[in-house]
Amino acid sequence: xxxxxxxxxxxxxxxxxxxxxxxxxxxxxxxxxxxxxxxxxxxxxxxxxxxxxxxxxxxxxxxxxxxxxxxxxxxxxxxxxxxxxxxxxxxxxxxxxxxxxxxxxxxxxxxxxxxxxxxxxxxxxxxxxxxxxxxxxxxxxxxxxxxxxxxxxxxxxxxxxxxxxxxxxxxxxxxxxxxxxxxxxxxxxxxxxxx
Amino acid sequence: xxxxxxxxxxxxxxxxxxxxxxxxxxxxxxxxxxxxxxxxxxxxxxxxxxxxxxxxxxxxxxxxxxxxxxxxxxxxxxxxxxxxxxxxxxxxxxxxxxxxxxxxxxxxxxxxxxxxxxxxxxxxxxxxxxxxxxxxxxxxxxxxxxxxxxxxxxxxxxxxxxxxxxxxxxxxxxxxxxxxxxxxxxxxxxxxxxxxxxxxxxxxxxxxxxxxxxxxxxxxxxxxxxxxxxxxxxxxxxxxxxxxxxxxxxxxxxxxxxxxxxxxxxxxxxxxxxxxxxxxxxxxxxxxxxxxxxxxxxxxxxxxxxxxxxxxxxxxxxxxxxxxxxxxxxxxxxxxxxxxxxxxxxxxxxxxxxxx
Numbered sequence: 001x002x003x004x005x006x007x008x009x010x011x012x013x014x015x016x017x018x019x020x021x022x023x024x025x026x027x028x029x030x031x032x033x034x035x036x037x038x039x040x041x042x043x044x045x046x047x048x049x050x051x052x053x054x055x056x057x058x059x060x061x062x063x064x065x066x067x068x069x070x071x072x073x074x075x076x077x078x079x080x081x082x083x084x085x086x087x088x089x090x091x092x093x094x095x096x097x098x099x100x101x102x103x104x105x106x107x108x109x110x111x112x113x114x115x116x117x118x119x120x121x122x123x124x125x126x127x128x129x130x131x132x133x134x135x136x137x138x139x140x141x142x143x144x145x146x147x148x149x150x151x152x153x154x155x156x157x158x159x160x161x162x163x164x165x166x167x168x169x170x171x172x173x174x175x176x177x178x179x180x181x182x183x184x185x186x187x188x189x190x191x192x193x194x195x
Numbered sequence: 196x197x198x199x200x201x202x203x204x205x206x207x208x209x210x211x212x213x214x215x216x217x218x219x220x221x222x223x224x225x226x227x228x229x230x231x232x233x234x235x236x237x238x239x240x241x242x243x244x245x246x247x248x249x250x251x252x253x254x255x256x257x258x259x260x261x262x263x264x265x266x267x268x269x270x271x272x273x274x275x276x277x278x279x280x281x282x283x284x285x286x287x288x289x290x291x292x293x294x295x296x297x298x299x300x301x302x303x304x305x306x307x308x309x310x311x312x313x314x315x316x317x318x319x320x321x322x323x324x325x326x327x328x329x330x331x332x333x334x335x336x337x338x339x340x341x342x343x344x345x346x347x348x349x350x351x352x353x354x355x356x357x358x359x360x361x362x363x364x365x366x367x368x369x370x371x372x373x374x375x376x377x378x379x380x381x382x383x384x385x386x387x388x389x390x391x392x393x394x395x396x397x398x399x400x401x402x403x404x405x406x407x408x409x410x411x412x413x414x415x416x417x418x419x420x421x422x423x424x425x426x427x428x429x430x431x432x433x434x435x436x437x438x439x440x441x442x443x444x445x446x447x448x449x450x451x452x453x454x455x456x457x458x459x460x461x462x463x464x465x466x467x468x469x470x471x472x473x474x475x476x477x478x479x480x481x482x483x484x485x486x487x488x489x490x491x492x493x494x495x496x497x498x499x500x501x502x503x504x505x506x507x508x509x510x511x512x513x514x515x516x517x518x519x520x521x522x523x524x525x526x527x528x529x530x531x532x533x534x535x536x537x538x539x540x541x542x543x544x545x546x547x548x549x550x551x
Contacts, residue, residue, distance in 0.1 A: 097234050109314070111238035113231060113349035113357040123361050130362055132396065133423020136355030138366035139336070141343035144350050176362055 030056035091164070094118040105168045108175045125169040129181035163192050196265040196303055198276055202519065206283065206305035206322075209506055213325020217493040218441050220373040220413065220506065221322050223284070224331045224430075226339055227358045227367035228317040229349040235359040236297070236312040244296035244312045251311055254345045255300055260338055264302050270295025275524070278515030284322060286310055307334065314359050315367075317342075326437055328370050328430045336426070355422060365422030370430050372437050373402075377412040377490045378447035379440075381458075385414075388440060396420050397436060411482035411509060416440070448494055456551035462487045463496060463548040470542055475528075476535040481512055488545075496549045508541050 030038045038054035092101045095118065099111030104119060116123065127134045166189045173182035208221050229235060233247050248268075255261060269277065269290065277291040286299050290313045297312040310318040319339060321331045349357040355365035363369070379385045389399045398419045401409040416437060418429045451459055466484035469476075489505045491497035510516060512534045518525050521533060 097238060099238055107237070108361075109237050109359045110235060110361070112234045113229065113351075116351060116354060116357055126361065127364070127422065130420070131365065131422035132420040135353055136351075136365045136422055138355060138368070138425040139340075141348045141350050141356075142340050143343060143347060146352055172361065 030054060092118060101164060101168060105171050108172055119168075122165045122168045122172075125165065125185075126172050126176070126178075126181070129173060129178045130176050163189065166192060196263050196301075198265065198267070198272075201265045201301060201303070201305070202279065204303060204305070205507070208306065208322055208324040209503065211324045213323055213327040215438075215441050216325040217502070218375055218444055219326040219437065220375055221284070221324060222326055222328045222331050222372045223320060223322045223370070224328060224335050225318055225320040225369050226335055227315040227356065227363045227369075228319065228339070228342075229315050229357055229359070231347040231349045233316065235314075236316060237314060237359055241296055247316050248296055248298055248311050251317070251346065252298070254342060255309060255311075258338060258341065260302050260307050261300060264300055266300045267298060268295055269293045269297040269299065272299075275515050275518050279519055282510055282513040282515055285320075287313060287318070289313055290318075307338065315363070326372055326434065326441070328372065328434055329427075332368075332370070332426060332430055363421050365420075366424075366426050366429065368421055368426050368429065369417055370433050371415045371417030372433070374414050374416060374437065374440060374444070375412055375486065375489060376414055376440070376444050377486050378451050379444050380409075380412045381451060381462075382447045384443070384447060388443065389414075392416060392436060392440075395436065397433065410479060411486040413486075448490065452494060452551060459496075460548075460550050463491045466491075467545065467548055470538050471545065472539070473535045475531045476512075476538065477531055478513065478534070481534055481538060482509070485509055491548050496551070498546065501545070504541065508538065511541075512537060 030036045036056035036058065039057050093099070094111055094115045096114035097111035099115055099118075101119065101122070104110060104115070104122075110116065110119070124134070166185055170182055170185040170189060173179070173185055213219070213222065230247060230250070233239070234243050236244055236247070239247070252266070256264075256266070272280075277286070280286040280299060280301075281288055281291050283305065285301050285305060285308045287310065290297060290299065290310045293312065297310070300309040300311070302308070306323065307319070307321050309320070319335055319342075321334045323331045351357055356363075356367040358364055358367055376385060376388075379388055392399050396419050398415075398417050400415045400417070402411065402413050402415070416433070418433055420429075424432075466487035470481070470484050470488065485505055485508060488497060489502060492499055492501040492505065511520070514525075514527075514530055517530050517533050517537070520537075525533060
C-alpha cells in the first residue's frame with residue numbers, strides 16, 4: 001500500500017556495513033556508548049536539517065537500526081527531540097505501571113491493563129478505524145462478572161493535551177497501516193496547530 | 196517431552212487431510228490473553244516476567260492437552276532449536292528472539308502450542324490441516340475457558356480481552372489460513388485478490404507472517420479486526436472469503452491447463468529436473484519449484500500421494516531444520532548444497548510429470 005507522501009517516515013539512509021563507506025574515519029566513536037568505534041553511519045533529514053549519527057555494531061543492533069522494519073528508529077535514537085519541557089510536564093503517565101504517553105506513542109504497546117483507562121481517550125480515537133466496532137461482542141472469561149452499575153463513575157480524566165492525543169492517534173494509525181484515518185488525523189493536527 | 200522427541204514426531208496436521216487440503220495447507224487460530232494486575236511482558240521487568248511464568252506454568256501443566264508436552268524456557272533453547280520451532284509455525288519469530296522468562300509449551304501432536312510472555316502473557320495457538328478454522332477454534336475455546344476458571348484474565352466489558360497492542364483488543368483472536376495459490380500467481384491475478392481481500396478488512400501475508408515474502412506461492416489470509424465482531428462471526432466471514440479464493444484458484448488452474456499447456460509442461464519439467472538434479476539450491480528457488488510439483492500433484496499430472504511428502508519437505512529444507520539434521524552449524528552456501536542433496540534423495544522415486 002502506498003503511503004501518503006507527507007506521512008513517510010523520516011528520510012534516512014542506512015549504509016550497510018559491507019559498503020566501502022564503512023570506515024571513513026577509524027577514530028570515529030559511537031555516539032551512544034562513546035566507547036566502540038562507529039561502523040554504522042546514519043543520515044537523516046529532520047525538519048529540513050541534516051542530522052548524522054554514528055553507531056557501533058552493537059549499539060546499531062540494540063537500536064534496531066539494521067532491522068528494515070524498524071522505522072521508529074529516528075524516535076528511538078533522538079526521542080525525536082521535539083518534546084519540550086512544557087509538554088513533558090503535561091504528559092500523561094499510567095499510575096499503575098508508569099508507562100508514559102510518549103513511550104506508548106513510540107512503541108504502540110501499552111504497559112498494563114490499567115493503561116486502557118489512562119490513555120482511553122487516545123485509544124478511543126483509533127478503535128473505529130482499527131476495528132470493526134468499539135464494543136466487544138465475543139466471549140467473556142468464565143470467572144468474569146459484569147461490573148455492578150452502582151459503582152461510582154471513574155474520576156474525570158485530567159485536562160487533555162488534544163494535540164498530544166491526536167499525534168498519538170496518528171502514530172498508531174500509521175503503525176496500523178490505517179492510512180486513510182492517518183491522513184484525516186494529519187489534517188486535524190494541522191488545524192489544531194494553526195488554531 | 197524432549198526437543199528431539201518432538202522433532203521426530205510428525206505433526207498431526209501433516210498426517211490428516213482437512214477440507215480443501217489441496218489448496219489450504221493449514222488453518223490456525225491464536226488467542227491473546229493477559230493476567231489481571233500484571234504488567235504486560237514488553238513493559239515488565241525480568242522478575243515480573245519470571246513471576247508470571249511461574250504463576251502460569253502449574254496451570255498449563257495440568258491441562259489434559261499438555262500431558263507429556265514439550266515445555267521449555269526460551270533461555271534454555273539455542274538459536275537453531277528456536278528457529279526450528281519457528282519454521283514449524285509452533286512459535287513466532289518474536290518469541291524466538293526472547294530469552295529466559297518466556298516459554299514455549301507444545302502438545303505432542305503439535306496441534307496446540309502456547310507462548311508465555313511473548314507480546315502478551317499468553318498466546319494460545321491451534322493448528323489444523325485444511326480449511327477448518329471452526330474446529331481449530333473449538334479446541335482453543337475449551338482450553339481457554341478452562342484456563343479462565345483458574346487465572347484471572349485482564350478483561351473489560353467494552354474492550355474485551357485487554358492486550359499489549361490495541362490492534363488485538365476484543366476477542367484477542369487471529370484466525371488465519373495458509374493457502375497455496377500458484378495458478379493465481381502464474382496468471383497475474385494475485386495482486387487483484389490481495390487488494391480485494393484487504394478492502395474487506397482481512398490481511399494477506401507471506402509464509403512467516405508480517406513483512407515476509409510470499410515464498411512457494413503460499414499466502415496467509417487472516418482477520419485484521421478483533422473488536423466489534425464475535426469469534427464465530429469473524430471465522431465465518433473469513434472462511435467464506437477463503438472459499439471464494441479457493442474457487443478462483445481452481446478456475447485459474449483449469450484455465451491454465453486448458454489454455455497454456457506448454458507453460459504448465461515447462462514449469463513442471465523444470466521443477467522436476469532441477470529438484471532431482473541440482474547440487475546447489477537456495478531456499479527461494481527450491482520453494483518455488485516445490486510449489487509447481489505440488490500443483491502438478493493436485494491436478495493429477497504427478498501422483499496425488501506426493502502432496503504430503505512435499506508439505507514435509509517444505510519444512511525440512513529450511514535453514515534450521517537442515518542444521519539440526521546435519522547436527523552442526525552450516526553457512527548459507529553449505530545449506531544450499533545440503534538442501535539440494537536432501538531434495539535429490541527425497542524425490543528419487545518421483546516419476547516424470549505426465550505431459551498435457
